[in-house]
Amino acid sequence: MSSTGRPTSRDVAQAAGVSQSTVSLVMGGKWTGRISPATAQTVQEAAVRLGYRPNLAARNLRLGTTRTVMLIIPSLAAPFFGAVHAGAARVAAEHGFGVVVYPWPDDAGPADSPFAAPHEAIDGILTSSLAADVVSRFSGTPVVMLDSDPEGGATTVLFDVAEGMRAVAAHLAALGHRRIGHVAASIDQWTFRIRGDALAAAVRAMPGGSLIRASGTLDVGSARDAAGELLDRHNRPTALVCDDDLMAAGAYKAARARGLDVPRDVSVTGFDDLQLAIALEPELTTVRLPAEALGAQGMTALLGLLDGGRPRPRSLPGELIVRTSTAPPPPPR
Secondary structure, X not given: OOOOOOOOHHHHHHHHOOOHHHXXXXXXXXXXXXXXHHHHHHHHHHHHHHOOOOXXXXXXXXXXXXXXXXXXXXOOOOHHXXXXXXXXXXXXXXXXXEEEEEEOOOOOOXXXXXXXXXXXXOOEEEEEOOOHHHHOOOOOOOEEEEOOOHHHOOEEEXXXXXXXXXXXXXXXXXXXXXXXXXXXXXXXXXXXXXXHHHHHHHHHOOOOOEEEEEXXXXXXXXXXXXXXXXXXXXXXXXXXXXXXXXXXXXXXXXXXXXXXXXXXXXXEEOOEOOOHHHHOOOOOEEEEOOHHHHHXXXXXXXXXXXXXXXXXXXXXXXXXXXXXXXXXXXXXO
């Protein structure tokens, strides 16, 4: 026991019959691949029995780390980013790291760190939807980018959104649609540029295919106006492809305001597969993106970077979920 009466790592080592370095590995979450699971369990049981708690502040000061990372996301309210945080926080906790969440809206200007000296307050940054030149303002702190341009120079974990959009286009083409309307996000981000490019290429490959586009922000009202612009055309599209599920909800409202039925008069698709997708009536055909897996794999890559590794870029596939918002196009008017 120490002079304060609290158990020390030496006490745990003696109780478990191992060295102090083994105790440090186990309590620091770095034992995997170095010692056996049985030994790790013995150490953990001895620590619980003695009531031992490592002095993380002293340990971090000695190692020159904070064991804290910052997650930068556009919104705290969006369910998608809540799932990203859940995945990232779970992996961080498994390795003894804490996560500070820092919201940075899509339409905000250049980012400044919330810390006077980021390299002293956090060990690394996990960020979604920020441009590389914005992240570079964070004083050279190690960074992993989520769903961002893989050519930006940082380690990336992203969704294969191009393949997801191609799956949407193929589904609509198989139903017989050729006049496609794109309700596009007006945000200048890699993920939305890739979605738009993939959709345009897929429609060009359709015999007789045509694509028209209107843009709006990621909210129901703006998407309703953009979809209405497309539906008011003389030769209106028979299907509306939306960049996310919220925008699809706006497309539903635009259609119904014009007396059009979804999907009898116009098919609608989304992207993300939020809970909203099954709350809509009819339920929404959309692309499911594994948001929690994105956060988890992003945190895994960041911890690998902090451990001196060179994590490779990772791409997570989406999955087309076909529901009742899509059907064959109506007969020609």
